[in-house]
Amino acid sequence: MDPWSKRYPMAPGMLRNAEFKPGQRVLAISDIHGCKALLERLLNKLDYRPGTDALVLAGDLLTKGEANMAMLDFAMELARLPDVHILLGNCDGMNDEAEAPWLPVFLDRQPRQLFWEQCAAQGIDRAAALADAHGTIQTLCRAYPKQAAFLAGLPRILESEQYYFAHAAMDAALPPDKQDPVEVITRRGFLQTAGRFERLLIVGHYPACNYDLTECRLSPYYDRERKILCIDGGNRVKTGGQLNGAVLQDGEYLGCEWVDELPAARVLHPQAEKPATVNINWPSYEVQPLQWQGGLCRCRHEKTGREFSAPAQLVQQTETGWRLADDYTDYRPPLQTGQRVGLAARAGDWALIKTGDRPGWVPAEWLQQE
Template sequence: MDRSVKVKKLEATSGRTIAISDIHGNYDRYLALLKKIHYRPNQDRLILVGDFIEKGPKNLLLLRYIMHQAETEDVHVLMGNCDFTCKNVLYSYRLEFLRYILLMRKASVMHEMEAEIHYTFDENVDMADYCQMMRKYFLKELSFVNDLPHVIETPDTIYVHAALVDPEHYGSDFKEVINQSFFLKRNIYFPKRVVVGHMPVTEYCHRIANFDPIYDSKMNVYSIDGGNIVKKQSGQLNALIFDGHTIQTESIDELPEVQVIKDVEPGTQLPIFVTWNEGKVDILQKTSTHSLVYNSYLKRKFWVPNVFIQHGKANEYTTYEMPLKKGDTVKLVCTYDDKAQIKKNGILGWTYKTNLHL
């Protein structure tokens, strides 16, 4: 297999350029976001920054829809690490790893392909025969993903799913650009602005979690993955829009809206947010509802409701009490004890249930 980094170069466009990353098979949310930003086919340029399939509910439908967009509109698609499943099948590559992924991941484009041809996948399947069967019926779809570039470059912007080595050398192996984490911690300046997905932006947050795209001026990098699908209820699908000298963001999720019925003005607070990557906790004491834990990354002990502790992690837990005004509208993530976890303008926090019209 050719492991070199494939770069696609595009000329400048006079219309808007819209970047969306990490759709993860969420066909309905993708269409809703395009509608919300008033996407205009062949007037706007649309760049999908990888991981457009896998983990979501309608992978095959989305894949075929994006294939049609790429054929008929100014739409350009990058390969992400999750999309690589199609290359595994096309080349019969790392078959035992592929078996492990498909057994673990119930929401996969491959399982939807299996369902379409009434094929049953289980742990005893001969993986070589399996790949041959998938190629027989879905060669067009698999080839589309296989042929995707790893980097898209325009006169003013570089788009890549995960990371670049440096401004002069994008990478010698595709894994360096589609599957590297914490790109914003490298602190390398890029003269041409860079847009990446892959790493949910909340993984860079340790005080207050914000799911909106972030810009790192030290690197000249926009990171736009809002944790759609992978952050369960709280994640959102983001769009970054370049329109001449104007830069805008828009997002969409499926959280229910609730109204605030009381003013809330929290006192001085030093909130914490527990990310997925740094979410491991040691349980020091446990009651029926809460646990006293220690997190080595934050170097702190704190109490966490047990509902947030799963597999030894307390990820997505926040102590940030959201300031609110009566009449505000917020998004409801979940309820626990006498509290509700909420989002407002992309920011995650909590409030008492009595402050909301539930």
């Protein structure tokens, strides 16, 4: 049976139980995406104390970053520490899901992943690897048996008296052992249709900023009423994305720390705050250009009907119509001369920066990159 057919049940080992001590901090991180150095920075910022704190890595350890082999080895080291739990994400199973029919296409489209790092280390040519992707995976599993076994043995759900952890989603109407193991690691937009859970559910996979249509923030999105915490900060997925570390204790969400990879810049000119009127997230990028005004384009967002001005370089014509090239908010943060910010992107005369966990725009000439 095709292991990705969505017809197979939760198997032994896909569900794990955990016990957290009263008062113990539980640190939850997801979607590391092969960024070992970033994870180390976050653990330092969280003041992670092995043997005292619990640590849960909620999937997507790998893919999209440049240090997948190193990240996997680091995860295996962490897994030997007390109170460390690591879950499978949809980007982690490439080496053991050898029968997945879509795998060759995925491998061809994503150059930054464990498969290609291992191929390079073993001297396997790209063309040869793609010509027999499934056979190449078996070769790599034999070359790296401990790593392959580690990934194959990762659970889909972690359950305790206070929490559920899953990479992407759970069905509130079903007990953990009756969940769909593919939906658990692949479902997008989970919060939009999720029910209410009796314990706090922590998920990653889908950037939390996609859930808020009023303002763009990359820190976790917490639905207190339904007991759902979405912690994916868009690391290596969103422009200006970050790696979030949620702090939990006794079944409650206390807050988070985060790190990103953005270069620093200094503000040369103050800017007054301009609240956001739009916050456009993937995949609703369809717009209608109304007027080109120098370096800006006045647009109407097809889904919401809202009008806004965006840097002209972000408005692109495709075979199916006009679209934004990326997520967009028209927020302009309050800035003081000399303030240090993160520089996420440039678009013509404008620069996308981050102040705290929130991206916004400033004239590019008002910044000096450090």
